[in-house]
Amino acid sequence: MLSSFLFLLVIDWVTRQCIYGKGTGIQWTSEKNLEHLELADDLALLSHSVNNIQVKTQDLEASAALVGLRVNKDKTKIMKVKTDSSQVVILANGSIDEVQEFTYLGRVVDVTGGTEQDVEARLGKARSTFKAMDKLWKSKIIGRATKIKIFNSNVKAVLLYAS
Numbered sequence: 001m002l003s004s005f006l007f008l009l010v011i012d013w014v015t016r017q018c019i020y021g022k023g024t025g026i027q028w029t030s031e032k033n034l035e036h037l038e039l040a041d042d043l044a045l046l047s048h049s050v051n052n053i054q055v056k057t058q059d060l061e062a063s064a065a066l067v068g069l070r071v072n073k074d075k076t077k078i079m080k081v082k083t084d085s086s087q088v089v090i091l092a093n094g095s096i097d098e099v100q101e102f103t104y105l106g107r108v109v110d111v112t113g114g115t116e117q118d119v120e121a122r123l124g125k126a127r128s129t130f131k132a133m134d135k136l137w138k139s140k141i142i143g144r145a146t147k148i149k150i151f152n153s154n155v156k157a158v159l160l161y162a163s
Contacts, residue, residue, distance in 0.1 A: 010067050011041060017066075018059035019045070024052040039105060050087040053078065057089055057096070077102055081111050106161070126159035 015038060019025070025033035026046045035056075037044040045060070047053045061071050071091055077099045078089050088095045101110035101117060108118040136142060136150065 008040065010069070011038070011043075014060065014063040014067060014069065015043065017063035018056055022056075024049075024056065037104075042104065044104060050080070050083070050085050050089065054087075054089050057091065061092055079109070079111060081113065122159055126155050129158045130155045 015036060019035040022035070023033050024047050025035035026048060028034035034046055036046055043060075045053055045056045047056065057071070064070060073091050073093050073096065076091065076096050078096045079099050079102060088098070090096070101108055103109070103121075108121045110117055130137075130151075133150070133154070137147065
């Protein structure tokens with residue numbers, strides 16, 4: 001328990017060192033920028049320009065190195081939305097791969113900003129979850145009320161929350 005708490009504490013410190021107070025994020029409110037999104041060890045850096053992302057990435061690498069961590073190039077991706085820029089973002093061990101879509105916290109995010117792919121992915125996951133319980137649905141031993149509770153707690157959770 002303590003090691004995961006300490007890890008999150010360190011990740012928070014590393015993140016604060018590289019982004020806070022720089023004002024390089026995307027406009028969130030009239031007074032605030034949204035610099036990043038994070039959950040546990042997942043971090044999404046946000047910016048209006050590739051140059052700012054490059055600076056944030058270099059600062060992240062430097063801050064992480066101070067505590068013995070490194071950015072995994074293979075798990076790091078960049079997605080450019082509404083830009084023609086061909087500039088690449090570079091880590092110490094090479095350039096970051098550019099993608100047209102990725103999954104973040106169970107949601108499909110793509111360059112169009114639409115929801116079609118996310119809805120299709122969730123429907124597919126819910127469909128396969130429903131199909132995996134085929135024997136349960138056909139069972140004569142389990143009552144309808146129980147089946148509905150199982151459906152709501154399993155299939156609907158996958159559909160609505162992608163988990």
